[in-house]
Amino acid sequence: MELMKGRISLAPISPEKKWAALPIFLTSLIFFFVLLTSLNMGLLASLSALHAVLFSREAVETHPSSVFTVPAQASPPPPTAPSLGFGVPRFAYFISGSKGDLDQLWRTLHAIYHPRNIYLLHLDLESPRAERSELAGRVARHPLFSGNVHVIAKANMVTYLGPTMVANTLHASAILLKKSMEWDWFINLSASDYPLVTQDDLLFAFSKLPKNLSFVEHTSRLGWKEAERGKPMIVDPGLYKTTKSRVFWVWPKRELPSAFKLFTGSAWMVLSREFVEYSVWGWDNLPRILLMYYSNFVSSPEGYFHTLICNSPEFAATAVNHDLHHIAWDYPPKQHPHILSVNDTAKLIGSHAAFARKFRKDDQVLDFIDQKLLRRSKDGFAAGGWRSGDDGELKPGPGARRLMRLMDRVVRSEAFRKNQCV
Ligand SMILES: *[C@@H]1O[C@H](CO)[C@@H](O)[C@H](O)[C@H]1NC(C)=O
Numbered sequence: 001m002e003l004m005k006g007r008i009s010l011a012p013i014s015p016e017k018k019w020a021a022l023p024i025f026l027t028s029l030i031f032f033f034v035l036l037t038s039l040n041m042g043l044l045a046s047l048s049a050l051h052a053v054l055f056s057r058e059a060v061e062t063h064p065s066s067v068f069t070v071p072a073q074a075s076p077p078p079p080t081a082p083s084l085g086f087g088v089p090r091f092a093y094f095i096s097g098s099k100g101d102l103d104q105l106w107r108t109l110h111a112i113y114h115p116r117n118i119y120l121l122h123l124d125l126e127s128p129r130a131e132r133s134e135l136a137g138r139v140a141r142h143p144l145f146s147g148n149v150h151v152i153a154k155a156n157m158v159t160y161l162g163p164t165m166v167a168n169t170l171h172a173s174a175i176l177l178k179k180s181m182e183w184d185w186f187i188n189l190s191a192s193d194y195p196l197v198t199q200d201d202l203l204f205a206f207s208k209l210p211k212n213l214s215f216v217e218h219t220s221r222l223g224w225k226e227a228e229r230g231k232p233m234i235v236d237p238g239l240y241k242t243t244k245s246r247v248f249w250v251w252p253k254r255e256l257p258s259a260f261k262l263f264t265g266s267a268w269m270v271l272s273r274e275f276v277e278y279s280v281w282g283w284d285n286l287p288r289i290l291l292m293y294y295s296n297f298v299s300s301p302e303g304y305f306h307t308l309i310c311n312s313p314e315f316a317a318t319a320v321n322h323d324l325h326h327i328a329w330d331y332p333p334k335q336h337p338h339i340l341s342v343n344d345t346a347k348l349i350g351s352h353a354a355f356a357r358k359f360r361k362d363d364q365v366l367d368f369i370d371q372k373l374l375r376r377s378k379d380g381f382a383a384g385g386w387r388s389g390d391d392g393e394l395k396p397g398p399g400a401r402r403l404m405r406l407m408d409r410v411v412r413s414e415a416f417r418k419n420q421c422v
Pocket residue numbers: 095096097165166169188189190191267268300301302305
């Protein structure tokens with residue numbers, strides 16, 4: 001696929017050899033100075049402790065800010081399970097589905113439930129009224145869900161190729177901003193998505209990140225999309241009709257924009273609260289201008305936020321080029337992604353991703369994920385510190401290690417800046 005090819009073909013930046021020796025020399029000088037000073041002051045309790053702090057993998061992993069700022073002095077590594085409140089984020093989830101998706105959405109909700117988070121559910125206008133009120137009823141009757149799970153009562157008309165999908169996502173994020181001041185990241189899922197890690201794993205991994213990062217997989221190398229997406233114009237009748245009909249194409253085609261640069265990528269994303277506020281409140285005109293531009297764009301969910309973040313100077317540096325999803329495409333790619341099955345378990349785990357799609361309702365592979373990755377119990381909830389009542393401390397498991405490795409690759413590495421808005 002375009003995205004993949006583009007990323008892999010990036011030539012590595014070769015370091016300037018003659019300068020390479022200087023930092024090493026300086027570092028050694030500073031090291032010996034520190035060593036001498038500590039010996040003088042009798043502070044060097046044990047060389048191995050210093051070594052552990054400076055070089056151990058654990059220490060690197062548990063220092064959230066170590067990539068961004070070099071700590072001035074070695075501090076003891078933080079406890080592995082931080083107490084709640086300190087640095088542990090909250091997520092705002094939006095799970096959206098359509099006709100017949102009720103049970104699948106219900107299962108996904110259980111698998112990603114955590115009392116720290118806030119959830120917003122939506123079954124679009126295509127789903128029968130009975131299905132929508134069944135969802136609202138189930139949430140209202142549930143002893144836990146009535147606190148932090150909300151349902152959009154006034155369902156939206158959503159056309160998957162069209163701008164009504166972006167409107168739906170912005171609508172959800174506006175509701176979530178209004179419902180709670182406390183969440184840190186917005187996560188957009190569909191009923192056919194499923195988690196590959198527990199919420200404790202995810203909360204733990206995100207507690208090590210700056211809260212301003214947004215995970216938006218993107219590229220400006222449009223390839224075939226330049227002719228197929230950038231130039232054609234569509235009208236989405238979902239914007240003004242009460243019954244569903246397909247988007248239609250209008251002529252003449254338009255030119256590529258010159259006022260901003262187009263980006264495209266995955267429609268699945270994890271957005272920082274700051275970026276969501278910027279998108280929804282629109283104190284700068286760009287979010288609004290782009291929204292109007294994208295209302296005639298084919299597959300606007302694969303472009304709106306990507307183009308917005310990369311054309312906003314204050315947010316471009318916060319874009320992480322990954323969607324935290326495992327999505328498999330057939331070769332050659334078809335309109336919809338490959339449906340994941342038990343044959344894909346090795347790839348699912350090897351992806352180190354937080355979520356995957358697309359799954360069939362109650363497929364066997366979901367039972368595998370429940371058992372092996374989420375340790376879900378009979379009541380449907382995944383393993384987590386909050387289940388055992390001991391102060392709700394996070395209990396990150398192997399999933400947190402997988403996520404940390406992914407973060408090492410996409411955030412805490414040169415790839416973070418190198419792949420940003422290019
Ligand atoms: C949000 O999630 C839905 C899944 O319901 C997806 O189809 C859509 O394209 C996503 N992205 C945006 C930007 O709306």
